[in-house]
Amino acid sequence: MLRKCLSVGLGVACVSTAHAQSSVTLYGLVDLGITYLNSAQTGRSGGELNGKSQIAMSDGHATGLSGSRWGLRGTEDLGGGLQALFVLENGFMANTGSLAQGGAEFGRQAYVGLSSSRVATVTLGRQYDPLVDTVQQFAASGNWGGYMSSHVGDVDNLSNTNRINNSIKVALTPLAGLRAEALYSLGGVAGNATQNQIWSLGASYSGGAFSVGAGYLNARNPNVSFYGNTPNKGLATANNIGSFGSATTPQVLPAYAGFASANTLQIIGVGASYTIGAAAISAVATNTRFQGMGSASGPNPLGYTGNATFNSAELGVRYFITPGLLAGAAFDYTQRSSVKGDGGAKYMQVDLGMDYLLSKRTDAYVLTVLQRATGRDSLGQEAVANISGFTASATDNQVGVRIGLRHKF
Template identity: 50%
Template sequence: MKKLILFFGLSPFLTAAVHAQSSVTLYGIVTANVTYSNNAQTAATANGGRPAGGAQVAQFDSGTSGLASSRWGLKGTEDLGGGLKAIFQLESGFSVNNGALGQGGTAFGRQAWVGINADRYGTLTLGRQGDTSVEFVSALSYGWYWGNLAIHPADYDNLNFTHRINNSIKYLSDSFRGFRFGGLYSVGGVAGNVTQNQVWSTGISYTGGAFAIAASIINARNPNTSLYGTNANASATGNNLGSAGSATAPESNPVIAGFASARTQQTVSVATTYTTGGAIFGVAYSNTQFRGLGSNPSLNTFNYSGSTTLSTVGASLRYQATPFLRFGTSFDYTEGGSVGNKGGAKYEQLNLGTAYSLSKSTEVYVTGAYQHASGTDSLGRPAVAAIGYLTPSTTNKQVAVSAGVKHLF
């Protein structure tokens, strides 16, 4: 009886001790901004085949044109002993405009994974997550200085984490003398052809003092499905890379929309930064090949064959002027997309941004971008400017400015 009394008397403390080994954290970003664009299409095939529209547009969005998109999530960890921890993360994007889910209505569209962390040996996770370019290269090539207006055209290299990898297994090492490495593999899930929709990627980074460098490669089979078709609203048979538009709808992602029939997409990216005082200087390069065009005949609207390449080289400067005020600027040059006797396109873009912290959790910001396009895009048409996730311009030039507020919790 004394033992029973002792057990029940101590049980609340024993329970507290067990729970002390586990934790769940609620976190998120709530952001809203007003974005101005000097030119936007309203249709794609009016006026003798040239896009119609061209009016100025001001719109309210939930960070998709600002510093960061709105999201909330849960992170959890449980100490298993012996240096092992069980971990998980669930993250959902949403719009403050109307409360709608992001990522095409996917409940935990940004991230959803579970795994094991082992001291000194790294982390193994399974689920919906980012590839190694997101883990290693993105932090050096993008940042909170100029935001989503500054993505490479159509985010074709996924350095802005537009596309998540479903059904994936990922390993990330711990840091060893400044080095980290990792790899990801996503099973295709197609009966009789396990490699049809597979995705694999690998990456490495090094940080030593003021210098940092990272590189990654990602290879996606049938990218229209395995890479671009992973959201809840993705088409099972249609083009998920973009659209040629219509007499009543504008183009979407004209930089890459014509390459949906590719058998394979492979992207190599590398970025480096050097920090001195409050300034960070950066250089980045990415190269994407769409191989085996025409492999999916139903998506080969333009009867392409062979392969095509897009590449971007960029330079950036980020400066922390005071503990509260920061500035950033970058310039990117993108070219490629030629197929057969169809010449490719060129895109030049200048980005600017500034943010002021009102507290540790809240800041106001202004970002801006100017893009100039030339040549022939993936739709076989004169290339039009297309900044960030905005509606493309009717001409080869586009200017966009975004101002908003971001709150972390």
């Protein structure tokens, strides 16, 4: 069977001449940069945290605009407005060549499904949840700010740190600017249909200059189902919630690492934006709750019970100085409720970014994040700053800077 391949947009399309209604596209991007951190923990001495400045190279997965990836996307026309489709998307670390997403071969996405142009698209596999699909677009981290502009530790998952395994997703065909989605992930536990289950809903509307979106996610036994669903994680006895990075160099997330025994994770998010010429103003609010601590698998060394709630708010603006030069700024505020009488914690953050288009496929950018923490963290210690993607600071302040280059293919 003869196949022809040609460059199309950001990918390469290969079409079978015997079945012209079928196609497969190869696509991807590489995002690599140099980062500076003013304070990274290096250990303790005399009970005090030690910290030093750090200069390193890192992939976009850690701190950049986009995680490096390659993928295959295919469709087949079945007739009557019905299509079969699939996506296999691999994430990798361009600075080392290693797999991202905890060592999963297709850790970003892996699904197959059917799509009707008149009704809905139904897909099965490892996928993005509706909360991410509908709210991420309004956050700095989903646009010009990169992963490092996430709310502390990406506690509300708006940077899509965690995908959903074993999921069935239904996305209604858009109607007059309105989109709606639902997802259910089977827990797969014999005798207990709700253990390890995840479900999520989302809806968005875009009309002219105004856009708005809202989403909800509920994960049972999140230490395993949500935070432990990659090859390098998953043990119920391990703390999958409060760590990231490779198996040899794990990084602790002190803001919520202590809440691994939660029975349920609940995230509610809403976002909106309004475009005025070359500028756009956006706002995001999220509520993240670790519920029923002490009643599910996961370590609980501090004996937490009850709930821990994180409320986050973000206000941002982005402006196209020229058609090829974008600047953005945002302010984030996250407050965690008191748990076991610790008084809670607060995280304030300023995000700054500039992105210059060298061509349609290549851009260079600079990102800067400044964060300050107060109160007590989930590990029972004085709260320290922890910009997403970086090692936690030794103090209550932290400054991160990244200069990056991104190429799409």
